[in-house]
Amino acid sequence: MGMDIDNDQIEIIQEFVTESQDMIEQLEPQIIELGQNSDPETMNAIFRLFHSMKGSAGFLEFDHITRVAHAAENLLDLIRNGEIELVPDHVTLLCASCDFAKDALEKVDSDYTDDSMSDAADEISAKLHDAIEVAKGGGEPAAEPVAAEAPPEPEPEPEAELEAPKEEAAPTPAPSSAPPAANGELPKLEITEEMRLSFVQEGNELLQNAEQGLLAWGENPEDTESIGDIFRQIHSFKGNCGFFGFSHMEELSHQMENILDRVKSGSKLAVENPADQLLTALDILQQGVNDISDGKDGVIETLEEQLKQLQLLVPPLLGEFLVEEGVEEKAVAAAVETQKKPVGEILVEKGQASNDQVDNALKKQQQKLNDAKKETKPAARTKTPAKRQDIRVDLGKLDQLINLIGELVIAENMLIHNPDLVGMELENFNKAGQHMSKLVRELQEMAMSIRMIPVSGLFRRMIRLVHDISVKAGKKVDLELIGEETEIDKTVIETITDPLVHLLRNSLDHGLETPDERVASGKGEKGTVRLQARHEEGEVWVTVKDDGRGLNREKILEKAISKGLIEGDGSDLTDKQIYNMIFMPGFSTAAAITDISGRGVGMDVVKRNLEKIKGKIDVSSTPGKGTRIDLRIPLTLAIIDGMLVRVGTTTCIVPTLSILEAFRPTMDQITITPEGDELARVRENFFPIIRLHEILDKEPDSKELPDGILIVLEYQGSRFCLFVDEIVGQQQTVIKGLSEFIGNVAGVSGCTILGDGGVSLILDVGSLVESAESKAQDVELF
């Protein structure tokens, strides 16, 4: 820069310095972070920093800064492209580069030149170069194939350029600024995923346009302009196919092009309007494009047939038949040349063919045409739908929509069960009401389905996990995935991801035995872990099942006692209660803490996450045979069928799904045990009675059982009777959560709004069963 620095330049330099300093400050922590996890985002950010610094410094002719930044950039680029692996030394070097840059910037700030930094720049850039050389030398064999698969794209380049300060003043005068392509190797014309994608996109578009054109043309055959358009679409498509080497599709589109060309030039075809046949061919092409987007190679198996079909559209030439009839070929050819009149006439005129011959030939031509018409069947169009199209929607909006629909259901209830209507004969109103109910129901189902996604994505992620753990733990395992198509609410999938990971870890680490142990106990060497999703009892069940050694009741009990989690010797606890203890915080039965699990965190995460979505966990286990853990997840925001029951002035909803029957008991059906528990006899069975008024702490109409109703409820095989005053009626119930402020309430799964605007609690049959059971056994677990 020398002496001739004017004020403008000083300003620019100062700006450069402050900006660069800011950037370095921001990025230093990120460089450190890079050492811990090489997140591509961070990597790019750091890359951009050096890149912009290089650009600006280059422009301002601070050569030493440029040199160092360039070297650092090279290193980062190689790391980013996976050609060399990041080692801690690199992080140190990058930090050193930052330090250098800071020093240099300070110098620049005071002297407006970085000349004094020359030695330091030499040193650090030499180090950076060395690092690259060393890493390349060592990391080459492993890195090479990666590089070949994904040719490096100098993508962030323009972006970085834009961010470079002062770039508006002049373009960066650094011709070397483009990061050197990987090893200088020219990328082969390989079809990358990206190219494939753009082919599919473009192909879809072209085919769609062609289809629209064809349909329009089919309606209005005189419209030759659209033919030209269709022709162009197909032609470009053919070109694309040819470029990508999808030869089948190329051939078919070529044939289509031929036909269209004929139509364009006004030649007759075997059928008056070949749009149908062309559409069929188009569908085949669409299918091909779909295949390609699925990663297949776009082979058309029915290519021959399709080509033949299209060939049939081209009318056979009269001349050919004339030759058949014995007319000289040459003459025909000559006639065709002078074809101003019909070929036949010319030939007759010239005396080269008799009238009979021509007539016969014409007949034959006609017949052939007819045959062709027959054979080119009006093509039953098996419409292949275009690839499903997704749009991304803000989840919040979806929630709002679903909430609104919930409101709609309530409003509908309010309308149809409006107290003002009681006792009126309203035939038409009722009809309209029914129609509306049906629509609302459909709307609601549709809205719910929007949020649902199949669990396959979640399950597939576990394949890798299981693989890694089994390798680490030295166990052989088959992972079975069942019910991948089961759909669960998206947020639920997110919530159960962690629990599943923990459960699988546990199954693999603690549940499954080592191959030797397995053989010794007469099992196959390979263990099986099954991950299954299915709909059951109005819930989604996700099951993790292994055929390992099972849970050890004694060990769990011992641990629970030693940790003071239970009182007494626990001999009165059921297996289920004991198994459930593994989900208590701080519980781990693993004798040794392994790398994978055993610290006792984890299983309580399972429980906590499940509680978040109001789910439940069931554990069952058979020693030596295996363990099975069911995650039972309620369908979110379900709108359920509910039975409205009343106790005193309070009403509650009981999910209809769990109701078996209801009856008014007689005194002789009731038995009272010495402990004071009431049992109701229903045919051959005795069921414990739960009084709803006791749960809600309300005053019922009557406490005498024969005055009220007993509702037999079933939940997972356990049955009990719920004592209520009266069953009021059945209704569609939108489940609303009780406010988070209140949290979970025992015995209540949520609430709903009734037709009259009042709030009614929805009973949680599951937890009622549990309380009935624990009451029956008079055991307090916690």
Added chain:
Amino acid sequence: MADDNMLDNEDTQKDKYLTFHLAGEDYGIEIKYVIEIIGIQNITDVPDMPAFIRGVINLRGKVIPVMDVRARFDLPNREYDDRTCIIVVNIDGTEVGLVVDEVSEVADIPASSVEPPPKTGKSAGGQYIQGMGKIGKAVKILLDVHKLLFSDEMKALIAEQEEGV
């Protein structure tokens, strides 16, 4: 434009308190938390709740819990009448109804007229006081809605509930 509005809002809400009557005293809460005031309505009981959580109500399709401020402060119970109001407040997205004896007015109490809360804290309500607001001779007890709703005590209670499940 939007920013201006925001500022305006911030400005208009500053130092403004909704005052209400409770057992012979005047209280105030910052107006920015208040969504609306509704008359007393049917409250659905929720079992196993602390006494001051009266239950839930339906606020135009939203189910919100209702807290009786008298019960919260261990003040003697009083029958609800037609002056009893529910002040619906929203704190960080949680909506809760507060049952009070009577809503009075929106008062302007500049920060300079607010005295720090007394340190005695004998009563249960003591810890929820944000300050003592003076309007002329009258004194309004300014409540810290946050603490009122989310005090540790409340959390413990909720935690207890959850344990019980």
